Amino acid sequence: xxxxGVDLPGDLADQVAMVVKDRERVMSKTGSLSLYIPEPIARPxxxxxxxxxxxxxxxxxxxxxxxxxxxxxxGLAHGLIRVLDDDGAAVGxxxxxxxxxxxxxxxxxxxxxxxxxxxxxxxxxQGKTSFYVKCTGEEAVATAQTLALSAEDMCFPTYRQQGVLxxxxxxxxxxxxxxxxxxxxxxxxxxxxxxxxxxxxxFFTVSGNLGTQFSQAVGWAMAxxxxxxxxxxxxxxxxxxxxxxxxxxxxLFASVYRAPVILNIVNNxxxxxxxxxxAGGEQASxxxxxxxxxxxxxxxxxxxxxxxxxxxxxxxxRARANLGATLIELFTYRxxxxxxxxxxxxxxxxxxxxxxxxxxxxxxLKQHMLKLGVWSPEQHAALEAELTExxxxxxxxxxxxxxxxxxxxxxxxxxxxxYKDRPWHLDRQLAEVLEAVEARAARASKTPDA
Ligand SMILES: Cc1ncc(C[n+]2csc(CCOP(=O)(O)OP(=O)(O)O)c2C)c(N)n1
Numbered sequence: 195x196x197x198x199g200v201d202l203p204g205d206l207a208d209q210v211a212m213v214v215k216d217r218e219r220v221m222s223k224t225g226s227l228s229l230y231i232p233e234p235i236a237r238p239x240x241x242x243x244x245x246x247x248x249x250x251x252x253x254x255x256x257x258x259x260x261x262x263x264x265x266x267x268x269g270l271a272h273g274l275i276r277v278l279d280d281d282g283a284a285v286g287x288x289x290x291x292x293x294x295x296x297x298x299x300x301x302x303x304x305x306x307x308x309x310x311x312x313x314x315x316x317x318x319x320q321g322k323t324s325f326y327v328k329c330t331g332e333e334a335v336a337t338a339q340t341l342a343l344s345a346e347d348m349c350f351p352t353y354r355q356q357g358v359l360x361x362x363x364x365x366x367x368x369x370x371x372x373x374x375x376x377x378x379x380x381x382x383x384x385x386x387x388x389x390x391x392x393x394x395x396x397f398f399t400v401s402g403n404l405g406t407q408f409s410q411a412v413g414w415a416m417a418x419x420x421x422x423x424x425x426x427x428x429x430x431x432x433x434x435x436x437x438x439x440x441x442x443x444x445x446l447f448a449s450v451y452r453a454p455v456i457l458n459i460v461n462n463x464x465x466x467x468x469x470x471x472x473a474g475g476e477q478a479s480x481x482x483x484x485x486x487x488x489x490x491x492x493x494x495x496x497x498x499x500x501x502x503x504x505x506x507x508x509x510x511x512r513a514r515a516n517l518g519a520t521l522i523e524l525f526t527y528r529x530x531x532x533x534x535x536x537x538x539x540x541x542x543x544x545x546x547x548x549x550x551x552x553x554x555x556x557x558x559l560k561q562h563m564l565k566l567g568v569w570s571p572e573q574h575a576a577l578e579a580e581l582t583e584x585x586x587x588x589x590x591x592x593x594x595x596x597x598x599x600x601x602x603x604x605x606x607x608x609x610x611x612x613y614k615d616r617p618w619h620l621d622r623q624l625a626e627v628l629e630a631v632e633a634r635a636a637r638a639s640k641t642p643d644a
């Protein structure tokens with residue numbers, strides 16, 4: 195490998211060597227300039243082989259003091275913080291020593307999210323909602339992080355963090371009313387089904403425009419500090435969405451003003467059909483992007499509930515001590531389709547999800563609890579049955595207010611909650627809408643029965 199004048203740590207040197215080798219390969223083939231187009235390791239029909247993926251042993255990562263520099267997190271940004279080992283034991287510096295109550299809450303929250311997702315996915319297939327997004331395989335991300343933070347902290351989620359709302363106790367019936375676009379839809383028909391919002395639960399309105407969450411969270415966190423408040427912000431972005439400019443602007447502001455914010459990249463390997471390499475994940479870890487902005491940056495096994503919980507506590511402690519922002523990459527796998535509109539069998543092997551080397555977050559926490567002797571297979575089966583019933587009951591309740599196309603929010607509420615005082619032009623539009631509705635009803639009443 196060509197010498198570049200500085201001694202790089204092992205991982206980074208490997209990555210640089212890979213890029214240089216690749217360039218040499220391309221040049222030798224053609225003799226002229228060409229572009230490199232990243233390709234995933236396997237496509238439908240190919241054998242799945244994750245042997246090339248580096249998975250350091252659990253417990254290996256060192257936990258630095260919270261007042262460390264960004265440079266001190268170099269190894270953590272390129273490595274992988276793991277607590278749960280293959281036998282389900284919690285090991286190493288990052289073990290948060292969770293008590294039994296926390297383990298129970300975590301497992302319940304993750305299982306409830308999965309039960310909710312499974313039912314809503316089926317409801318979409320039955321035509322009761324137009325659209326749904328699951329977070330299967332990623333349940334530890336939103337639940338562990340929310341349990342690690344205060345209920346007062348402000349979340350800026352994407353559409354895949356329904357686990358935040360569920361962990362904070364937002365009623366499942368309300369989520370379903372929105373998904374069903376029925377007469378009790380709390381968003382009154384002005385949002386897509388899964389783009390929830392709840393001020394009371396510190397859950398900022400989910401935006402369909404990717405990447406906005408990061409800059410909004412940093413601005414909110416700066417305002418919190420400016421006002422002398424105690425609340426911090428936490429935000430989410432997908433691996434694909436880190437390619438948006440908002441990501442970089444947010445990191446810069448967060449770093450310069452030491453905003454009390456936790457910036458989370460959920461690297462679930464796929465951005466619909468584009469694999470993470472298209473957003474630059476082959477060249478360097480997503481977490482390592484924070485280092486260039488002077489932000490302490492951590493890369494964590496996103497399917498390890500305890501590791502996710504521990505890194506979030508670390509980042510929160512930093513933020514609350516006015517030490518500034520932390521960038522966290524949650525390394526995970528999107529086990530389900532991107533959404534109900536997607537068909538992953540068109541772009542990745544069907545077995546890829548089951549072959550993910552870091553397993554399933556629910557199975558891993560369950561294994562840990564069984565090992566500790568605080569859980570049993572019977573309790574697990576009973577909880578699964580209980581949560582299925584909780585979700586079914588909520589669904590029955592929501593369906594009383596109708597499902598997609600059967601009822602809808604009252605049209606006269608269409609312009610509410612947009613401005614504090616409704617401006618004249620919206621008053622006029624409302625009058626026109628009501629007139630049109632009345633005219634249609636009058637026409638319908640005059641139509642003779644067929
Ligand atoms: C600004 C913008 N560009 C494109 C889209 C279309 N889009 C919706 S989801 C998605 C993929 C996002 O992938 P990622 O950020 O990795 O998050 P994930 O869905 O995997 O959680 C795209 C391209 C959008 N909604 N907004």
